[in-house]
Amino acid sequence: MKKDITYCGYIGIVGRTNVGKSSILNQLIGRKISITSHKSGTTQKNIVGIHTIKQHQCIYIDTPGIEIDRKNLEKNLFQNKYCMQLIIFVINKTKWLQLEDIILQKIKKFFIPIILIINKIDHIKNKTQLLPFINLIHKKHQFLSIIPISAKTGKNINILSNTISNNLPKSKYIFLQNNITIHSKEFIICEIIREKLIRLLNQEIPYLIKVQIERYWINSCGIHCIYAIILSQNIRQKKIIIGKNGNKIKKCYLLAKHDIQKYLNKKIILTLNIKTVKA
Ligand SMILES: Nc1nc2c(ncn2[C@@H]2O[C@H](COP(=O)(O)OP(=O)(O)OP(=O)(O)O)[C@@H](O)[C@H]2O)c(=O)[nH]1
Ligand SMILES: [Mg+2]
Incomplete structure (x- = not known):
């Protein structure tokens, strides 16, 4: 490998919802x-998410999980198919359901090499199941590679990472070497707050809760001040978000503050407000 040659490409991460796509990206x-x-x-x-290492720049696109009703099957990843060089198709342990067949049929038509990831192997008690399963799915498509991993423990992530790097085309870098995402810090902060809400609230709260940053400034002591608004759709939802004696929103605040400070690597002053808006 010549020193001045660089490799770069877009890699889509696709699969049903909850299989661990975002955990793998991270x-x-x-x-x-x-x-x-x-x-x-x-x-x-x-x-x-962008990762640049040893002459390789990987630009990952983590996509919303495909649901049974397949409403979002055509969106997201598929808008980007023309610029992608690789697809990572993620499945949950040794579960290959009808939806996996449907997804595979769709992505096969892009004629882009597909790496099949069997995620959450830390949850597979009987590891002897793996080999016969791999033999079975091997017949479904000529995958570039089939890699069992655990995004939780990090098992085989290095194998996945090397497989991706080795299959990128020669190309100049598209982003600066120290870029890790294309999203603004405001967007990532909203996502962190949204994560805490999703984790803390029950299913009864729809995923339609939106978070906005109304103000972001750095004060004279260099502290990042963030004024964020959680948009609820009605009073009932607002009460659920606040929780008994404000316990839900307090927890959300503390967890979000911790993660935002970690993400920015800066001290922050966070203000969370809940506003009711009509959907
Ligand atoms: N035990 C175990 N849990 C995992 C692993 N990878 C992800 N998870 C968990 O699985 C759940 C779903 O992970 P996500 O990364 O949010 O899954 P996703 O596919 O991005 O989900 P959507 O965005 O809803 O489509 C989370 O609770 C993760 O912590 C793994 O390798 N092992
Ligand atoms: Mg995800």
């Missing part, structure tokens, strides 16, 4: 860019 770039939760439908928009 592991691959070594930073938390994409929010995660055990509830379905956490990622709502494509999230772009």
Whole structure:
């Protein structure tokens, strides 16, 4: 490998909801860019994460999980198909359901190499299941590679990362070497707050809760001051977000503050407000 040659490309991460796509993106770039939760439908928009190492720039597109009703099957990832060089198709353990067949049929038509990821292997008690399963799915498509991993423990993430790097085309870098995402810090902060709400609230709160940053400034002591608004759709929702004696919103505040400080690597003053707006 010549020193001045660089490799660069877009990699789409696709699969049903909750299989661990966002967790994989975070592991691959070594930073938390994409929010995660055990509830379905956490990622709502494509999230772009960039990782540049040893002459390779990987630009990952984490997509909203595909749901049974397939409403979002054509959107998101598929808008970006023309610029992608690789697809990472993620499945949950050894579960290959009808939806996986449907997704595979769709992505096959892009004629882009597909790496199949069997995620959450830390949850597979009987590891002897893996080999026969791999043999089975091997017949479904000529995958570039089939890699069992755990985004939780990091197991085999290095194998995945090397496989991706080795299959990128020669190209100049598209982004600066120290870029890790294309999203603004305001967007990531809203996502962090949204993650806390999703994790703390029950299913009864729709995922339609939106978060906005109304003001962001740095005060004379260099502290980042963030004034964020949680938009609820009605009074009932607002009460649920506040919780008994304000316990839900307090928890959300503390968890979000912690993660935002970690993300910015700066001290922050966070103000959270809830506003009711008509949907
Ligand atoms: N045990 C285990 N849990 C995992 C692993 N990877 C992800 N998870 C968990 O699985 C849940 C879903 O992970 P996400 O990364 O949010 O999944 P996703 O596919 O991005 O989900 P959507 O955005 O809703 O489509 C979270 O609770 C993660 O912590 C893994 O390798 N092992
Ligand atoms: Mg996700």
